[in-house]
Amino acid sequence: MPKISAPTVAEHRVRQRSALLEAATELLVSGGVNAVTPAAVGAAAGLARPSVYQYFSSGADILAAVIEDAFPRANARLALALDAVSGPAERLDEYVRVTLLLANEGAHRPAAALAAAQLPKECLARLDELHREQTAPFMQALQELGVPELLITAQLLGGVLEAAMAAVESGASVDTVTERTLALVHMATA
Template identity: 60%
Template sequence: MPKINAPTVAEHRARQREALVRAAIDILVSEGAAAVTPAAVGARAGLARSSVYQYFDSSAALLATITEEAFRRSNEALANAMAAANGPVERVEAFFRESLRLGAEGAHRPAAALMNAGLPPACQERLMGLHLEQVEPFRAAVRHIGVPDPALTADLMAGMLHTALAAVDRGVPLHTVTERTLALVRRCLAPADSTVGERREDH
């Protein structure tokens, strides 16, 4: 009987599955989706391929699990950050701040790699659905603020977040990117009359 490195068999299996998911994500980010195979994942996790098949029966199953896990972990962190904020503007700021923190940790890289992996249509559809679920609390907060054309405003702000994440990836300090991005977020969400006042003061 294989050695159980946990208090219970269930916990042992959970730990092995987690190790396999981490290994699969590492391979995805560093080598691409085509490299995510049961053999490669097992080797990276230090488990025999036969052990991998107890949890994942194919490369497709591994990629499907990575897709779900990549968003689940980030969504939990984003939900907790936004729940602690008071008011819609603060929730938007919390979404940006936490997204950038997660980005600095590399949490967005599995999803980004999957987006560019040429997945089958069903997987691409699921990936897009998960992305929309992730950004909906942010978009809802923007709608609640009452800015003009909230859908377009949210789209433009999402583009700004994408650019900010790219800056973090390039090595710009997280604090610098976060503070500058939040300053721009506040300007985007400021009432129209206050924005006009700022322009007048600038002149």
């Protein structure tokens, strides 16, 4: 019988699953979607491949779990920050700040790796759904501000935000990037 490393079997399973998701995320970010196999994830987490199948049925199942793990945490953090401010201009500014802080912490790396991957249709649909949920406050703030050509303006500002996240992830100062990004957003929404 395998040893459990927690006070209860349930806690042990939660810890094992968490370790597998963490390993899968690191493999995804460093090696792409093809690096996320049950054998590789198990090895990275210090578990035998057969143990991985107690938690996930396939590599695709692991990727689906990574999607379900990464986005909701970032979305919850955004929602909490946005609940603390009022007015569309303040929400837009806070959205930019928190998004860039999350990028600085590496929270967007799994999403970027997943977006570049050839995923099963179900995973892509869920990824799109979670991304829409994540960008909804951004879109709502722009709409409430009455920006002209809402969809085009949102796409353009989204591109600015993507470039800002890339700059932060490449080592640029999060404070400097945030300041410059907010200046551009303010010009576009004035």
